Amino acid sequence: KEKHKILHQLLQNSTSPVDL
Amino acid sequence: SNGDASPTLTLAEHDHLAQIICKSHLETCQYLREELQEMSWQRFLQEEVEKYQNKPQEAMWQLCAVKITDAVQYVVEFAKRIDGFMDLCQNDQIVLLKAGSLEVIFVRMCRVFDSQNNTVYFDGKFASPDVFKSLGCDDLISSVFDFAQSMCSLQLTEEEFALFSAFVLLSADRSWLREKLQVEKLQRKTESALQHVLQKNRRDDGVLEKLRCKASALRALCGLHSEKLAAFRTVYPDAVRTLFPPLYKELFAA
Secondary structure: OOHHHHHHHHHHOOOOOOOO | OOOOOOOOOOHHHHHHHHHHHHHHHHHHHOOHHHHHHHOOOOEOOOHHHHHHHOOOOOHHHHHHHEEEEEEHHHHHHHHHOOOOHHOOOOOOOHHHHHHHHHHHHHHHHHHHHHHHOOOEOOEEEEEEEEHHHOOOOOOHHHHHHHHHHHHHHOOOOOHHHHHHHOOOOOOOOOOOOOOHHHHHHHHHHHHHHHHHHHHHHOOOOOHHHHHHHHHHHHHHHHHHHHHHHHHHHOOOOHHHHHHHHHHHHHHOOO
């Protein structure tokens, strides 16, 4: 998880750059 | 579906799956084809090309890393909207994205590629291979352009692009997958829906086989990208450490 922190966050986020 | 790794889908299920994947693709593809067609006349002038060519190598690498990182975020959203992807364990979601996001970006690049002029949409305009000269990896750039040229010759529809992108992303033979069978099941469903769409569109029987070859070509391209990044990193370790987006480093330089 630590190694892929950002990817992990992007997978968890319900809002995304695409929605914004 | 009969629940094993060889799903038998009805025609309605194939159509439904194809529709969902196509919708996810269109919602997350960054550029719509109509927008791109309107922009297709915007090519870099010679003086603009020279500006890119005169950039220091690390600055051009940084610019490309930023563009790739933007695109990766859209691929993550595409993945999240594929039926069944978020049901996979987190390890496998990360493994698939780490191995497949750049491959999907190369597939998507073909949508923003002008095969007549051999240019690709980059940083606001259509760019020829010489724009990327200062990266110092002409062989990678020409392989990427050759790949785009050859994908374009298949003249895929958006639905076919969407299903092929999902098929690539759901590759069940990636290393370190924990629930390989689950991924295999999803990939086979996607492949079956792709085959159904190709038949529906009355495509030549050989197209699916050609797409399988393209999936191998994508692996070679990504391998070449990794090699070039490793070589660049040896010469400019600080540039990678301080200038590159954290997500790019997480995916490609960890």
